[in-house]
Amino acid sequence: MAFVSPQMEFSMLAKRQHFLWLIFYTLMILVLAACSTNTSAPASRVAQGSPHTSSSTASPTPRLGAPGCRPPSPLDTSNLGFLEARGTATGTQLWALFLGGVPPAGTEIKIIWRATDVSTLQFRANALGPRGLHVQPLFGPELHSGSDWQRPGGEWGTGFWFLVAGCWDLHVTDEDAVGDVWIVVPR
DSSP, rough: OOOOOHHHHHHHHHHHHHHHHHOOOOOOHHHHHHHTTOOOOOOOOTTTTOOOOSSSOOOOOOOOGGGSSSSSSEEEOOTTSSSSEEEEEEOOOOEEEESOOOOOOOTEEEEEEEEEOOOOTOOOEEOOOGGOOOOOOEEEEEEOOSSSSSOOOOEEEEEEEEEEEEEEEEEEEOOOEEEEEEEEEOO
């Protein structure tokens, strides 16, 4: 049996402790790097005829929707992984978030709205569809206290049921603002 002096034992213990701290710090760096990785959930199905891009950043000169869906409002994937569209608006910046994607005709959908510079009490929404159909929301607009959706303005939730396929104008108003998001609802 070899004799180990107290100084040698202390030196070996210090090296082992140094090695354990090195492993600990390496693991912490790996955990922090893994937690900061940005991954997005896949987007839901895109409606036929609606342009879609995969970037969540707005282009410098975005192409907005126009009456008759010529063109429909461009759909993009939001930071939450759902489809979103920027509205064509006056007096506000308008965004619509489609929970579950643009639904086929005859299916209920929840739409979250973000609008800047509008009254929380005067925000109204309805849908104008093919052949002059006029649809009120199934519920809402309900004022939300906020969410993780990264768009400016106050937030409201609405529910809609699109009766038929075709071009739908999601129309919102306030005392001083008006906006539209045009979508193509598939069969």
